[in-house]
Amino acid sequence: MFHSIKRILHLSGEYKSKVKKGILLGILESIFSCAPLLFMLFFIRDMINDELTVSNILIYTVTFAISILIQFILHYRETAAISSVGYEVIAQKRKDIAVFLKKIPMGDFVGKSLGEINAIVTNELTQIELYAMQLVSKVISSITILVITIVFLGILNIPMTIAFFIGFPISFVINKVSHKMYIKSANTKIEAESYLINNTVEYTQGVATVKAYNNGRNHSERMKGVFKEFANKTIKADAKVIPLLQGYALFMYLGFGVVLSLGTYLLMNNKIDFSVFLMFAVIGVHIYQPFEILSSYSGTLKAMEVSLDRLEYLMKFSPLKEPKEDVRADNFSVEYQDVTFGYTKEPIIRNLSFKAGENTTTAIVGASGSGKTTLIQLMMRFWDIDKGNIKIGGRNIYDYKIETLMKYISVVFQDNYLFNDTVYNNIIYGNENAKKEDVIRAAELACCHEFINKLPNGYDTMVGEGGSTLSGGERQRIAIARAIIKDSPIIILDEATSGVDPINEVEIQKAISELIKGKTVFTIAHKFSSITDADQILVLDQGQLREKGTHEELTKKDGIYRSLWERQLGVNKWTIRSN
Structure with missing residues (x-):
């Protein structure tokens, strides 16, 4: 007692x-x-x-x-x-x-x-x-x-x-x-x-x-x-x-x-x-x-x-270790050095190395289960790696406090979560110090200002738990507006246009174009047509980096990327035969 x-x-x-x-x-x-x-x-x-x-x-x-x-x-x-x-x-x-x-x-x-x-x-x-x-x-x-x-x-x-x-x-x-x-x-x-x-x-x-x-x-x-x-x-x-x-x-x-x-x-x-x-x-x-x-x-x-x-x-769970003194990044290049990670004893990512320069776009492709999303989540310290180093601006990510690290990174997921709150509060969640005009500007850049004004209460409309009262494309554009107003130097797009209809995809691509201007961008995509202009493409297979290069370089090689590209290109050329 x-x-x-x-x-x-x-x-x-x-x-x-x-x-x-x-x-x-x-x-x-x-x-x-x-x-x-x-x-x-x-x-x-x-x-x-x-x-x-x-x-x-x-x-x-x-x-x-x-x-x-x-x-x-x-x-x-x-x-x-x-x-x-x-x-x-x-x-x-x-x-x-x-x-x-x-x-x-x-x-x-x-x-x-x-x-x-x-x-x-x-x-x-x-x-x-x-x-x-x-x-x-x-x-x-x-x-x-x-x-x-x-x-x-x-x-x-x-x-x-x-x-x-x-x-x-x-x-x-x-x-x-x-x-x-x-x-x-x-x-x-x-x-x-x-x-x-x-x-x-x-x-x-x-x-x-x-x-x-x-x-x-x-x-x-x-x-x-x-x-x-x-x-x-x-x-x-x-x-x-x-x-x-x-x-x-x-x-x-x-x-x-x-x-x-x-x-x-x-x-x-x-x-x-x-x-x-x-x-x-x-x-x-x-x-x-x-x-x-x-x-x-x-x-x-x-x-x-x-x-x-x-x-x-x-x-009792051990929190992620943080340094006593915080540091600031001088630039926003990202480098992976011999990174190995596994959820269990079996590694998912194996001895993976690459560098993404500041203000460049890196696309990550590969079959399902190849480790694409895991690779990106390691940068955000959703998990800590088993071996190797991940650096932002030449500094190990462990040198940054968690809060500082997450200020540097914005993520647009395939299925973004909106809180059971107003549209306005869901957008300003990216930067709670932003003013109303900043929110509206972000919404305009994200191509969602027009449909927001048509909602019953405009920006004060409740979106329901998870954004249940909005369509998938509308949720996605509000999430992009949230990322725009956060204005992080590193942007992660995790299959951001997957599963949306063509009309919404066009609007979302416009919003993404505004979001990634002057940023270090990582994009995970199944639609290869959206990454042909990427500065580099990483091809993962079973957690290993098999190929790396631009779209032109990789399509000239007889490798995994070319095979995947030709399959997708062939599917895109399918037509319905009429008798």
Whole structure:
């Protein structure tokens, strides 16, 4: 329990002093909440001894009222100090995670489901956000009340105080077992929740395919099964713990019967005062409540430890190494020197070397799986290479801070992601310091200003998650506008016109022409007709650089590029024969 509290306090970071202040106020509140025990003892003794007077009653009443008032003030200040801390801590933690994830190699997330990561960042942190800080305060307050009560009763009569806890050895064992069950139950529920989220996300993302293949009924039945499985696992996990909690309470409350029997015996033999017997009889009903509360909180803390474990699991990945001192590039030539990289032990890129001069265009071609996209992503440090060097402006990319490196590079992917925000905010995402006229200018250069003005709210139109309300060509041009306004010296085009219709392709090519002016450009393309003017073409095959040269040079050789060019040229000359 105290280990859990220590972990939560560690999580609170810069807010730790605020949490400690709340805990201290909670302890003081607990002390004053025990004051009625003392007043009750004096009142009972005065009443039994026929010494109860109006002045005594007045003193007890006023003192009791003052203690309640102080307790109320302390409770108010404790709540004010600690109630918002959970939200502040987790808000900061979510910011830290967002920054942290940007610095993690993409490879660390290969094989991780979206549901698993989403459950950690949202649900797990929400549980901590809602309950962690309050639990810490309540647990320590309950312990304080328990200690004061036991000390108070022990002063009155030690044997009867000990008798309260005669069933605790068995309760303790049951409690230990229940804690293990809590952890197992929490893990089961979290795994079921991750599976549920993952399947729900998959279903919503694939709903177009479901409709297209008229398979909605089968998919709906599958989702019903997923929901039912989640409910069954959650119910079964909780059901296993409930009997243990009941057993814990049963053996704990056995002590109260022993106290009454022992107290009766001592009273009949004049070994205790009747007032003491009454105190034990009255307090005995309530003495177990802190234990029940602690047991309940303890189980919740154990479940929360699972959430903390999963959070730490997410945060354990090693971020990409950055230099202490940042540098700036003098020029924007790019050089690969004997670069080798593999997602696993098997290399994808093997001993690859080339140089792209500043303000030149380098096209990368090859069969699917030859390593084209991987080669470019290594420059952006989506992964770190195994061997060799990659240099920008003559400096190793490891000499630049990640933020600086990414300022130098803009990417237009084949399938660009737009945020569920306005068109304006999606464009300005490339440069948040840009002015409105800069956004409009970028949109004009990207050939999307005209269609944006036709949208319901123009630049203030929401585009939906992933840009779902726009066509593929429209999304692509907005992404190019975003890259134009970022104005990075290195441009990467990853099959930027693949899969778009001819009309959109013409508009996108115009936008790309504006984007790449005066830049160092890398383009991955399947349509060789778009790269005939490239300063150099790299031909990859199974992660190795097989050929390098201009279009004219490579078509004169009897090699891979010429073969691919002739095949594509032949396809382009196909005609439909009519009889």
